[in-house]
Amino acid sequence: MSTENEGNAVPPAPSAPPVPVASPAASPQGSAPDGGAPTTPLPPVPQGAPAAPEQYPAPAAHHPAGPPHGAPGPTPDADQPYGAPAASAADGSWPPPTATPAYGDGGSGGAGAGWGASYQQPAPKPRNGRGGLIAAVLVAALVAGGLGGGIGYTLARGSDGSGSTTVSASDGASQIKRAPGTIANVAAKALPSTVTIEAESTSGEGGTGTGFVFDTQGHIVTNNHVVADAVDGGKLSATFPNGRKYDAEVVGHAQGYDVAVIKLKNAPSDLKPLALGDSDKVAVGDETIAIGAPFGLSNTVTTGIISAKNRPVASSDGSASSKASYMSALQTDASINPGNSGGPLLNASGAVIGINSAIQSSSSGGFGSGQSGSIGLGFAIPINQAKYVAQQLIRTGKPVYAKIGASVSLEESTAGAKITDQGASGAAAVESGGPADRAGLKPGDVITKLDDHVIDSGPTLIGEIWTHKPGDKVTITYKRGGQEHTVDLTLGSRAGDS
DSSP: OBOOOOSOOOOOOOOOOOOOTTOOOOOOOOOOOOOOOOOBOOOOOTTOBOBBOOSBOOOSOOOOBOOOTTOOBOOOBTTSOSOOOOOSOEESSSOOSSOOOOOBEESSOOSSSEEOOOOOOSSOOOOTTSOSOBOOOOOOOOOOTTOOSSOOEEEEEOTTSSOOEEEEEOTGGGOOOOOTTSHHHHHHHHGGGEEEEEEEOTTSOEEEEEEEEOSTTSEEEEOHHHHGGGTTTOEEEEEOTTSOEEEEEEEEEETTTTEEEEEETTOOTTOOOOOBOOGGGOOTTOEEEEEEOGGGOOSEEEEEEEEEEEEEEEEOOOOTTOOOEEEEEEEEOSOOOTTOTTOEEEOTTSOEEEEEEEEOOOSOOBTTTTBOOOOSOEEEEEHHHHHHHHHHHHHHSSOEEEEOSBEEOOSOOSSOEEBOSSOGGGOOSBOTTSHHHHTTOOTTOEEEEETTEEOOSHHHHHHHHTTSOTTOEEEEEEEETTEEEEEEEEOEEEESOO
C-alpha cells in the first residue's frame, strides 16, 4: 500500500533573501523545559463481538459483528474482530461449550478470521520493488522574511546550478527537550521496556505480537493468543527496540483471560519494568498511548482516549475447537491493529492501564494481508485483572478463575444471563453444593445484575465474574417467574483452562 501524496504538486522553494555580508549568526531556538516520566475477528457472540488485534500476520479476514450497547461479542485480539457465535450454554467459570468469538487477526493458527495466522516475518515484504510501506515526503517551504528573534536558519545554495535553496535549523534550535507528560517523553520512557514477540509452532505456523517487561527477573506479559503457537514445543523470541533479541519460554497462559507470561532466557540485568497503574480509576476521556507492532511494524506508538469502560467483549480465533476469552474491557480509540496484541495501553503519565487485546473491525483487509485495520474501536484487558492473572501464572503456571457454579446461555439476549436447563456435556446446570446452589439459584433463573453492573447476556456475566477473585462476595439480582430477587453469594474457584 503506497502512502504517496498523489495529485498534489510539491510547492517550489521560495527565492532566498539576499545574504548580508558578514551577517551575524541567528540566535538558537529556546529549549523546552526538561522532564521525564516513565487483535482477530471473533465468532459471533450474542449481539456481536469485537475482534482482537492478533499477532501479525493472520491470513483469514475478520468477520466482525457490531455488538449492541452493553452486549458482549467476540473481540479480535489487538488482532481479532468483535462478534461471537451464539452458544447454548456456558459454565460461569469456564469454558463455554460452543463456538465463540474469534480474535481478529492471527495468532493461534486458526483457519478463520482470528488470532491464528500463518507465520511470517514481522516486517511487511517489499512490494513493487519499493518496500512494504512507501512513505511520501512532503516538502514545505518556509518563508523567513519577517520572522525574527529565536529562529536561526542557514541558507545554502545548491551546487547543481539549479538555484535551489535549503533551510536548516541552527544547532541550538535542534536541542529540543520535552517536558514530562508529553507523548514523546512517555514513549521514550516506555519503548525500551516493550518487546516484539515472534511465536512459531512445530509446524512452522505462527505470528508476531507485543509484550512488556513485568519484572526484573525477565518475565514479559502478553496475550495468550500471541504465544499460543509456541506452547507445545514451538519457538519463541522477544526483540527489544535496541535490536537485542532473546529466546523465551512460556511460563503460563490463560485462555479464558487471554493473558500469558513468558520469560527471557539469559535475561539482561538492566531490565526496567513498566509501572502499573490502577485501571479501576480510569475515566472516560482519559488520554491513552498504545505501543505495539501493527502489521509487523515494531515499536509503533499511537494515541487516543478511553472511549468507554466495562465493555463486555468475547473473542476467539474462530476455529471449531476454540474457546472464547471474556473481558470487561477498556475501550480506546487509539489506533490498534494486528500485531498490537499483548502491548501496553498507557495513561498520560506512562503507567500501564491495560493490555491491548482486540479490535472492532470492518471486513476489508489491508496491506495485502486480508486483515482489517483499526476503525477506532480497540479493547484492552484492565491491568488490575491482568496483574492478578500474571502473578498467578508466575507462581503456579496455571490460571485460577472465579465462578458461580452455574451454566448460562450464550444466545443473544438483552434480558440477562439465563441459567440453562442442562450444563455442558450433560452436567447439571447448577453445580451441586456450588455458590449458585447455596444461594438458591435454579435453572430458568435470569441474572440481571452482578453488584451494580447490568447483565444483559451470558458472556457479559462471565466477563464480570472474571473481574473478581475467588472468595469475593457479590450480590446477584435475578428474575424468577416475573419476580425480581436479590441474593449474596461467595464466588468459588476453578484452576486451569481444561
